[in-house]
Amino acid sequence: MAEERAKRKLSAILSADVKGYSRLMREDELSTVRTLEAYRQVMTAAILKYRGRVVDSPGDNLLAEFASVVDAVESAVEIQKELGVKNAELSESRRMEFRIGINLGDVIEEGDRIYGDGVNIAARIEGLAEAGGISVSGTVFEHIKEKLTLGYEYQGDQTVKNISQPVKVYRILTEPEAAGKVIGEKRPKPEKKMWVSLVAAAVIIIAGGIAVWQFYSRPPSIEPTSVEKMAFPLPDKPSIAVLPFDNLSGDPKQVYFSDGMTEDLITDLSKISGLFVIARNSSFQYKGKAADIKKISRELGIRYVLEGSVRRVEDKVRINAQLIDATTGGHIWAERYDRDLKDIFALQDEVTRKIVAALAVRLTEDEQKRLMHKYTNDMAAYDFFLQGLEYHNQQSKKGNLQARKMFEKAIERDSKFALAYALNGRTLLMEWVMGWSKDPRSIEAAFELAKKAIALDDLLPAGHGLLGDVYLWKKKYDQAIAGYKKAVALDPNDADGLAGLSDVLSWSGEPGESVGLVKKAMRLNPRYPIWYLWVLGHAYFLAGQHDAAIKTFKKALSRNLDYMPAHVYLASIYIEQGRDEEARTEAAEANRLSPQTTLEDWKQRLPYKDQSVLERLIDSLRKAGLR
Numbered sequence: 001m002a003e004e005r006a007k008r009k010l011s012a013i014l015s016a017d018v019k020g021y022s023r024l025m026r027e028d029e030l031s032t033v034r035t036l037e038a039y040r041q042v043m044t045a046a047i048l049k050y051r052g053r054v055v056d057s058p059g060d061n062l063l064a065e066f067a068s069v070v071d072a073v074e075s076a077v078e079i080q081k082e083l084g085v086k087n088a089e090l091s092e093s094r095r096m097e098f099r100i101g102i103n104l105g106d107v108i109e110e111g112d113r114i115y116g117d118g119v120n121i122a123a124r125i126e127g128l129a130e131a132g133g134i135s136v137s138g139t140v141f142e143h144i145k146e147k148l149t150l151g152y153e154y155q156g157d158q159t160v161k162n163i164s165q166p167v168k169v170y171r172i173l174t175e176p177e178a179a180g181k182v183i184g185e186k187r188p189k190p191e192k193k194m195w196v197s198l199v200a201a202a203v204i205i206i207a208g209g210i211a212v213w214q215f216y217s218r219p220p221s222i223e224p225t226s227v228e229k230m231a232f233p234l235p236d237k238p239s240i241a242v243l244p245f246d247n248l249s250g251d252p253k254q255v256y257f258s259d260g261m262t263e264d265l266i267t268d269l270s271k272i273s274g275l276f277v278i279a280r281n282s283s284f285q286y287k288g289k290a291a292d293i294k295k296i297s298r299e300l301g302i303r304y305v306l307e308g309s310v311r312r313v314e315d316k317v318r319i320n321a322q323l324i325d326a327t328t329g330g331h332i333w334a335e336r337y338d339r340d341l342k343d344i345f346a347l348q349d350e351v352t353r354k355i356v357a358a359l360a361v362r363l364t365e366d367e368q369k370r371l372m373h374k375y376t377n378d379m380a381a382y383d384f385f386l387q388g389l390e391y392h393n394q395q396s397k398k399g400n401l402q403a404r405k406m407f408e409k410a411i412e413r414d415s416k417f418a419l420a421y422a423l424n425g426r427t428l429l430m431e432w433v434m435g436w437s438k439d440p441r442s443i444e445a446a447f448e449l450a451k452k453a454i455a456l457d458d459l460l461p462a463g464h465g466l467l468g469d470v471y472l473w474k475k476k477y478d479q480a481i482a483g484y485k486k487a488v489a490l491d492p493n494d495a496d497g498l499a500g501l502s503d504v505l506s507w508s509g510e511p512g513e514s515v516g517l518v519k520k521a522m523r524l525n526p527r528y529p530i531w532y533l534w535v536l537g538h539a540y541f542l543a544g545q546h547d548a549a550i551k552t553f554k555k556a557l558s559r560n561l562d563y564m565p566a567h568v569y570l571a572s573i574y575i576e577q578g579r580d581e582e583a584r585t586e587a588a589e590a591n592r593l594s595p596q597t598t599l600e601d602w603k604q605r606l607p608y609k610d611q612s613v614l615e616r617l618i619d620s621l622r623k624a625g626l627r
Contacts, residue, residue: 007109011065012072012140013122014052016043016079016100018060019131021353022346024096029369035096036060042082043098050075055114059368061357062098063122065114069104069143076100076134077150077174084132101126104139108328113360120331121167127335128158128169138168151178224329225297232301232523238359239276239302242266244287245319246309258310259284260386261319261348265306268352270493271370271461274361278302279495279525297326300526304332306355315341321351323358333358344382345374370459370490375420381413385420392423395529397436400427418457425449425466433473435597446470461491468504477508477609495525503535506542509609514539530556534565542613546573564593568602571624572617580624587624599626 018024024032040062044054047064050071055063066072080100087095103125105118121137129135136144141152151173157166173181227234242265247258263280270277278300286296293305308321322334333354339347352371356363363371376382388406391399407424410417428446431437447470453463468483484501491497502517518535522528537552550573553566567590574583599618608614 008106008116009109010104011067011107011114011118012069012102012104013107013114013119014047014062014064014066014072014076014100014102015119015122015126016062016064016098017126017357019097019099021060021096022349024094025368026346028094031094032096033365033368035090035094039083039086039096039098042086043079046075046078046082049078055112056357056360058357058360058362059353061353063114063119065107069102069140070147072102073134073136073140073144073148073150073172076102077172080132080134080174087132097131099126099129099131100134101129101136102134102140103137104143105137108330115325115328115330115332117163117330120333121163123333124158124163125167125169128155130171134172136170136172138170141168141170145182149179150174151181152183154182154184156184223294225294225326227327230298230301231526234301234303235276237274237276238304238361239278240269240304240306240323240355240359241278241283241296241300241302242269243291243296243305243307244284245307245321248309248311248318249313254310254312256386256390257312257383259287260389261310261344263389264348265352267491268348268371269355271491272356272361272363272367273492274363275356275359275493276302277493277524279493279521279528281495281529282525282527285527293324293326293329301523303327304359312341317341317344317347319347319351323355342379344379345377349374375457375460376410376414376417378414378417381410381417381420384410384413385417385423388420388423392427397431397434400430400436403427416456418453418460419462421449421456422453422460422462422466425453425470426462429466429469429473435594443470443473447474459490461487461494461497463487464490465494465497465500469500472504472507472607475607475609477504480504481508481510493524495521495528498524499528499532499535502539506535506539507607507609509613511539511542515543530559530563533559534563537566537569541569541573546577549573562593564590567593568621568626571626572620575620575623583620583624587621587626591625591627602626 018036040057043062047054050066051068052064052066052071052075055065057063066075079098083098087097101122101124103118103122105116105121107114107116107118125135125137135155144150145152153171153173155169155171158169159166173183242262245258245262247255262283266277266280266283269275282300291307296305297303303326305324305326306321307324308319311318317339319337323332324330325332335354337347349371376385384406388403388410391403391406404424404427407420407427410420411424414420425446428442428449432442446466450463450467450470453460454467457463464483465487468480468487471480471483481504484497484504487497488494488501498517498521502514502521505511505517506514515536518532518539522532525532533552533556537549537556540546540549540552550570553570556563556566567586571583571586571590574580574586599622602621603614603618606614606617
């Protein structure tokens with residue numbers, strides 16, 4: 001059977017966004033949201049008046065489609081006129097000025113949404129427009145120059161991201177004295193005008209035919225992924241993986257900065273309930289490898305992939321980013337940013353919002369607030385934090401100590417850096433849980449840092465997750481569950497948070513949801529760390545599903561033969577099943593791997609709420625031969 005062709009059509013596309021939206025939100029969120037809503041109503045009315053339709057309007061963006069180029073431009077002129085009147089009533093610092101770009105191009109229609117280069121070019125042109133202005137492509141200009149009483153300023157052939165040929169761009173001039181004028185463009189002499197027009201028309205027709213033939217006959221620049229061959233079913237919401245941004249700074253020591261930028265984007269996107277965001281652990285499996293978008297999409301079971309690069313030189317930073325639809329091989333959005341390093345936080349916010357807009361995701365009011373909230377404005381503190389994050393992700397004793405030093409330096413620079421407090425607390429908890437320290441003061445220090453982080457920022461998922469973990473080890477189960485539930489509510493895509501909640505529920509004697517939660521975490525993080533298998537196996541163990549528990553713990557050992565918790569619980573299960581020889585083998589492995597740990601240590605450390613479960617476990621381990 002022949003493959004079904006995508007539905008295509010020629011449309012006039014209007015793309016608009018607010019210049020300086022991040023600053024407006026930062027200074028006064030409530031007023032900005034109210035103004036945006038009022039202005040959006042004006043824009044929608046003008047679009048409908050000229051027989052257009054609003055395709056989407058996430059955040060500060062608006063995308064509209066028209067059957068007529070003339071209608072699209074007249075609508076844009078009316079929008080800017082109406083908004084200009086409204087802005088005159090506001091103080092200069094609170095004015096909300098939209099940039100509008102218009103293109104005529106071929107688009108792919110999928111339900112109510114449209115995609116393709118036609119849309120991408122409109123968005124690129126929008127970025128070239130002035131605040132309160134309108135810019136159009138050369139194809140639009142050719143259709144309207146003799147039909148509308150407007151003026152035009154030729155802005156040259158512009159090279160835009162991921163579009164192979166330069167795009168002619170014109171700025172619309174609405175002043176009466178500019179009507180009929182084309183500024184900056186060399187016009188043909190009068191006696192040659194008709195001849196040139198005929199030649200131009202012929203060229204356009206021929207070139208158009210060639211372009212259409214090439215468009216339909218050539219393969220996409222990226223081979224699309226087959227949904228049927230994906231490792232997992234696609235989620236019922238836009239799914240995305242953010243690949244580690246390449247470090248193009250020429251200095252390998254700057255990798256922590258590009259990695260940190262990537263993690264910040266993952267963190268911001270994961271807070272959005274309307275997205276399905278692959279966890280950092282899985283995205284970073286592709287670090288340092290050539291990006292095979294088809295393969296990545298298939299292995300992770302996602303539709304969209306974001307890739308990019310970071311170049312940091314002294315106090316300047318350049319970021320390139322592009323969003324790819326792996327199921328079509330097409331680019332959804334791409335942009336290059338050249339900014340001062342001090343503007344990095346506003347830049348991160350802008351990139352996040354562009355992605356959200358490109359995927360047509362609507363943000364709740366709480367999500368708007370969480371995205372606008374940044375943890376520090378001190379670049380030196382942020383730099384120390386990113387270095388600490390790099391060490392923290394090593395998950396080693398030495399890395400843990402180095403991470404703590406960096407987080408403490410970040411706090412010295414900015415005493416209100418809540419996330420640095422939370423991650424510093426995590427290093428203290430880790431050294432106690434991993435047995436690198438048996439000093440109970442580590443737990444208490446982590447507890448204080450968790451409370452400090454939350455006091456500074458109650459919307460910090462990491463703070464509530466840390467508090468949940470500390471409460472678990474303090475055997476305050478209700479508070480532990482509440483802490484993790486708050487963390488998951490604030491960051492619904494946090495795979496570690498979901499696995500942590502699963503673990504806490506198991507220890508607390510409420511394992512009913514545990515299996516489902518950790519499996520959800522595994523879907524968000526397909527390259528999950530080994531401790532997810534421990535959480536799943538433990539949940540099966542407590543539910544009495546011993547065969548499933550054995551299979552899960554063996555899977556953990558297939559990844560790491562020295563993973564001690566798997567040996568311990570296999571020893572217990574085998575004793576209960578009467579498989580004494582296998583139990584003794586597992587117990588001997590546990591004794592080898594942790595010769596200093598005694599049964600009494602296990603009894604004191606394991607935070608079971610139900611003491612009968614603990615007693616039965618200890619008894620079975622004693623029979624198996626644990627010391």
